[in-house]
Structures are given as C-alpha cells and as structure tokens.
Amino acid sequence: MAPGLVSQRHSESFPSVNSRPNVILPRREGRRAELPPGGGTRPRLAPTRPVLPSPAPLGAGAYSWSRSGPGRGGGAGSSRVPRGVPGPAMAAADSSLSDNPRTFSRRPSAQASRQAKATKRKHQASSEAPPAKRRNETSCLPAKKTSVKETQRTFKGNTQKTFSPKKHSVSPSDRNQEERPCIKTSSLFKNNPDIPELHRPVVKQVQEKVFTSAAFHELGLHPHLISTINTVLKMSSMTSVQKQSIPVLLEGRDALVRSQTGSGKTLAYCIPVVQSLQAMKSKIQVYYCYPYFTKKNRLRKVT
C-alpha cells in the first residue's frame, strides 16, 4: 500500500481531527503568521498531541498496544501504535510522517518546556522589573519607615531600661579613666601609684680621638700575632679604646668597655683572647701506639 493512500484514508476516517491545521509553528511568529491580513479572529491552533494513523486492519489479535507511544489515551485522536512486527501499513505511516513533517505535530518534551520556561523567566528578569526579592524589599520601604517610628516611640518609654545596665556596669574608677585625656597606660603600671621619677641628666656628646700613636708591638704580643695584624689586617697603630682596654685584658682582668660604633672594640677583646690562647701550653701530650695488641702495645710519646 502506498504511503499517500494511508494518509488519505486516515484523514477520511477522522475528519474532525484532520480538519484543523495540523501544524505547530514557533510561538509568537507562528501566531502572527496565521492571522489573516485584514485582522479578524485568531484561528485555532493545532493540537499538540500528535495524530497518527489508526491501527491498520492487519490481523487484529496478532499485536499488542503500546502505552508508551506519543498518543497516550483514548478518543478519536488517540493513536495506539501496535507493537510487534511492523506491517506494511506501519511502514507506510512512518514513511509518510518522515516525508511530510507538516502532517505530524510532535508534543514538546518535558525538557523543552522547562527550557522555554527558564528563558521566559530570564527575559522577564532582564527587561522588566527587578527580581521578586528586590521588589519585596522596595515594597517594604514604607512599612520599614513606620516600623522605625514605632520603635522610636517604644524606645522613648524604655530608653533607660534598655541602656541602663551598660551605664551601671561602669565602675567609678573606669569613669575617672574615661574622663582623663586619652593616655594609654600599661597594665604593669596601672595599679602602681608610686611610679619612681628618674632624674636623668642630659647626655652630652663626647668627641674622642679615634686613633692613637701607640703601636701593637708595644703590648708585648706574640710575634705571629703582631705580624698578622701588620700584614693581614694592615693596622699599625691602636685606637684609643684598644689602647685602654687591651693591656687590662692581657693582665687577666675584667673590663666593661663602652665606646662609639666603629671605634675598634672587636679587636680590643679579640687580640687579648688570641694572645692568651697562643701563650697556653698544652697539657695533653701526643702518643702513638702499635697497631697490634702485644706487650709492646703501649703508648709511646711522639718525639
């Protein structure tokens, strides 16, 4: 059977359904396009439910009915698609649907409808009024004013009650501190009434001579140390702090030295230290022993 024939017979058997324009057009444009040029009433849109051909009379008891098909439900427009071996009528119907899409209107899926709703919401949000939350906020403004007034009125009566605990919590000593000028005092001295006053004299700047004419070899140092000072460090004369401190330290006495930065204090204590180390005689003598354990295995002094 030819596909054209099937569709023709279907239209004959269901004239009430097929008499409508069985086309779905895009929402706005489609409706505008369907309007007659001179105005008038809007024609009725096509049903979204797809119209499929009725079951072909091919062995009526040989196939089952599909409930998951696009035409769920009964009625004249319902389309129960037979499940099973597709007969020639089904094939013809399929081919006719695929060839002529205008005769088939597919029902939009749930996902498509959800997307359409989402886009609609988006357009509304962008073009029109602010979102519902903001609208609520703006609409609440007058109510807010009244509420503020009300609260002010209520506070007039209860001002002392509400804020009195904070005032009463302040101790008299704290109040005195608040009255004082803003001077921060450490907690160490806060409760100490007797802070001693230190009467310090004004420090006068001392101008001292840095270098002296005294030489290092006058101190009686080890010749190696003197040669090192002269050749490696390239120093010939002592500074004033060195001249005063080195003899005292060489005697083995303690000294507290205070002098200007860069006046040579480091060498003032290092030269006596090195001198005392060089003057030390080792109490440990070097011995060697035989590599094997015999009677001769005893320490022998290295000569």
Ligand SMILES: Nc1ncnc2c1ncn2[C@@H]1O[C@H](COP(=O)(O)OP(=O)(O)OP(=O)(O)O)[C@@H](O)[C@H]1O
């Ligand atoms: N007798 C000297 N003759 C020439 N140069 C010296 C002499 N003694 C120290 N200097 C040089 O003076 C510089 C400062 O010396 P040093 O660092 O010992 O001073 P300082 O008083 O220890 O300084 P700081 O107070 O910073 O520790 C160093 O470069 C050092 O080499």
